[in-house]
Amino acid sequence: MAAALGTSPTIVEYFEGEDFYRCGYCKNETGSRSNGMWAHSMTVQDYQALIDRGWRRSGKYVYKPVMNQTCCPQYTIRCRPLHFQPSKSHKKVLKKMFKFLSKGEFSRGNNEEEPMDSQMDDAAVDDFVLKSKLDIQSDHRPLSEDYNEVVESEVKEKEENLETKETKELNQSHAKREKLGSGEPSRSVKVVPSAPKPGKGADLSKPPCRKAKDIRKERKRQKLILKSQTDKLEGSQIQHEPQSLPSEKPKLNQPKSVEDFIFDTLPEDAAHQLEVRLVPVAFEDPEFKSSFHQSLSLYAKYQMAIHKDTAAECGEAEAENPPEGPDCGYGSFHQQYWLDGKIIAVGVIDVLPYCVSSVYLYYDPDYSFLSLGVYSALREIAFTRQLHEKTFQLSYYYMGFYIHSCPKMRYKGQYRPSDLLCPETYVWVPIEQCLSALESSKYCRFNQDTKAVDEERIKELDQLRVLYKRTVMPYNIYKKRQKGPSDEAIVQQYADLVGQTCSERMLLFRS
Template structure:
């Protein structure tokens, strides 16, 4: 995809591999290492190519961990939203938000502070990095590890309401069977319930407990019976009525999509209103709005979350040619009980699917870095299906195929083809573009004009990291 006319070219200053520094994940004082460059300007096409080679931006600073040397290797992870189905934990967060908005009800439970991603760059980029509360993606928001328990009371209440009628009937039937153990008619049996002796079994004065699993099985059986009866009735009607075009019947037990939860209609008397605004924000990425692109265009955007007129969270995303890349999210800690990190990630997945409807190639959601060696950072792997980027050949591999290897070694080459190499590895520097004394020139011309010691080793390192396409398209600033 060529850069749009009128956009500024990418101009970067490359910083030679830094010394080891303190890791924001394992706190090793000399465990982390990365390469970086400052982006004076950058096209969305070039940034897309860079993140597909393991780079990541924090503001205008773009960095790439030295994967085989850093203590906590950071693997680029992307979700495939077109096939995404929310997990049980995700659904609980979405239901919790809906319940809070519609009825004003919430349960703080044992809500602990969610995992943070801000440490990722604390040492790596020092002054360049945004040192704020970040959550989900590797420059992102907190995702609560214990949100499974946050809505426990809600689930329990729902199950009790659902089982009331049929449980009562089944329990009565069960009690009758217990009474008929001698084979006598039920009318001739008189049972006087009494409290059991300690350790002598269940209290017969109370109905027997039923497991939630059994209740679900019973409900499913009832639905199948109802469906069978409905199908028979429709079949009978078809025999006596004129033929018409078939209409699609609603599918029973079809999983709800993330949109079904997010865009569920609130009641007119909803306790709260949650609104969203989106607008371009300051970024090294050059905003573009080509005819074939999404309605919002490409670039960096703020997404504001407004609750009853009060802003409670702000997310930053990059809309790129092939993906929505989540940068970070910061929020009001008073509303952490809503698991805003998880909720915003699910909304961004839904937004990616929405953009895909017009821009077919935009079909991925990038979540920053997956760090398997840091247990609290593994939550990103729960957004499936997802892929990890091979740090040597830069091909995407399903995360399920990577996990066993990561259990054995922090650093892994995911591509199992031993003959595969980095197809973008530059073979010669002659065509690499350089910005020198306000003049754009290929590297072979720059070498002739360069004064002082040769910088070829540094330039070669830069070219290897960005790849041939970017090296011939971006401008490397040399002073």
């Protein structure tokens, strides 16, 4: 929950590859391994470059899994919000929220869509984006297929209604005969429908029932005929009227966007009011300061209920380490979800030069029936699209890590279109191209170009920047002043992991 992004120069302490520790996903006691850095300060530009090389942050601790050694490789995943369309499962969550806000209706039953909590490792908080338990199915079918499903369901419904109607009429007939025969009010009598009379078949006055498959074939045939006629007509018009502009074809019904659901107008007598406030993580900000204690109480309630933390582990020091406030609109923010004047959830996000990065979500467990993990992710996607309208290059939504070897963590891959980061060449590859390889092996190189290499790999350490005895210097000068055993191997490991640009821009603290 703590923030570590600001505008001061980036100063980091690097920790050599840590020992293996307990994995929060497969529970292997010695299966997980990562490299880490403590960020005394960090700019948004440097953090953007680091997450594009597979790093993530938990407060001021920045870490990178050792992908080819850890038991559950964690691949950086990003969604492309500009092309995102909510799936059926996403729509279900959005409709559920609207129904709750407008009418106050909800179900506390077995809710498959409740957010899934990230597993908390001892050495590093392995995953920050709390989303959903639901194995969300992607919804990328053409409108015609959706229409086919409607037709099939209507045919089935009509058949069921017809059977129900006939059974009801039979029951009424039996009850009527019972009543007339006894001369007394009818009692509760179990009526077994009799078999239909011989020779009684379908109602010839109505068109025969057709299979949905035949309906689809007929509809496709009609479309082809219509298209052929339209093409001929347009060709004729072009031939005889070369100066006339072609008429615009009517637009097909566009699917509803995530904004259409989120910002749907509530009735005047709505049961609840939900407000989402964006608050910079800085104590000098009045709004952040005024809501801090309520936010902290919610954080403690969430951590104790979901992650079984003790009250001492949920103290103020654990909750916040605020940086300097961003001057240009980038940095760390809280998206506070206020329901009827009370905070029920807080999404911690980083607004970076090219993306919105989801860091963490904590919420009131009493409202888990609203699937706040899924809902907050959709709100953050909509927020990214909103920022893109004003800042063109900001066009991605980073969701943390995708862990294919852990089935419960695959849901992030259903916020599509999305890409996974190749752990060797650091290029983005559409997730559809990665899944077959991940089925065969936990660790994969996604870049199919066998000659491709890490373009940011560092060749010379001389220009790497070091902060030594409160003085900034290039590494070749630091080596001459260094006393004691050489640390070149550790510095080389750091440089390989952060890349050329960051190594020459960030300050590596050496004592």
